[in-house]
Amino acid sequence: MIIDLDDLSTSETYFAMTQAIIPRPIAWVLSENGAGDYNLAPFSYFNAVCSDPPLIMISLGKKPDGTPKDTRVNIEARGSFVVHIAGVEQIQPLNASSATLPAGESEITHLGLELAEFPGSRLPRLAECRLAMACELYEVMELGPVPQALVFGRLTHLYIEDGVAEQDSKGRLKIHADRLNPLGRLGAREYFAGGEIITLPRPA
Template sequence: MLLNFSNYSSAQRYHLMTQTIVPRPIAWVLTQSDNNSPNKVYNLAPFSYFTAVSSDPAILMLSLGKKPNGDNKDTLTNVLKNKKMVIHIASDDQAEIVTQTAATLDYGDSELFATDLTTTAFDDFPLPRLEQCHIAYGCELYEIKEIGDLPQTLIFVEIKRLYINDQVLNTEDPDRINIAADKIKPLARLGGGEYASITAPFSLKRPD
């Protein structure tokens, strides 16, 4: 089968791309909602259009569409106001709760209220992190770009802090930080409502 993408709608392209660009990492993003409440309210949402862009500067990128009604996603609204976010890497046993946090809520309603997730202080960073995640990036807004007619928003953030749970460290080499992927058990996104976990990692030596 050979497909000419110019013959397909945006929704059809999305369907095809998400089924063939697999597996995709999931950014589980916490931002602070500016709802004029005396108590801090945090938005939590997953995004699988997510990748590392560069290491100098240390940049991650999220790609966001719109809400069903055409409004900006709460994550975009919050990062435009507060310039900060915490990106978590979820484990495969958190697939159900990650999916729950993808629900569209009214602005200022927190996905955390309907879950058993808890936050904890992220040392030297103004936002907390999820206590249940092994990996968390404390990020500051670097740049925002809009592309396409819809449009799609690309959020570039710079990593300022990285939390790694000591339980997922591989301590065999004392001179280098090595992280055991099979201990993180990262949740991956496939097409439709499908997710995946990793198999046993293996190593290969790259050619000179």
């Protein structure tokens, strides 16, 4: 089967890409609403893009009514946000947090999630997540006719639950993926969990 993307509509292209580019990590993003509470939303167009400075990128579309998503509005207005890597056990609240709520209404409150202090971050983190990244807005770029917003965030602090990470024999940070048990995104309504970990030596 050969698919020419020029023959597809924008929605058909999205549907094809999200099934072909798998599995994808999910950024579960906490940002601050103007009302003084917090917005929470998952995004799977997300990855690391640079180590110096330490940057991640999240790609955000728009709401069904064409207005910018609350996450973008909050980040551009206040600069700080926290990206969580959800474990498999958080699949239900993560999926539920993708629903469109009225602007300013908090998914944290709506879903009954707990927050915890995040030293080094102006914002809290989700208490149940084993890994969180404190970020500051670095740059926003727009691509395409819609347009799609690329939000680049500079990582400032990591929270890693005790027991999930340790130092390896070279003194470097080693995060145990099996203990983190991260949730991944596939296409349509599908998620990815519990994949086999294969360890190979790096070629000389």
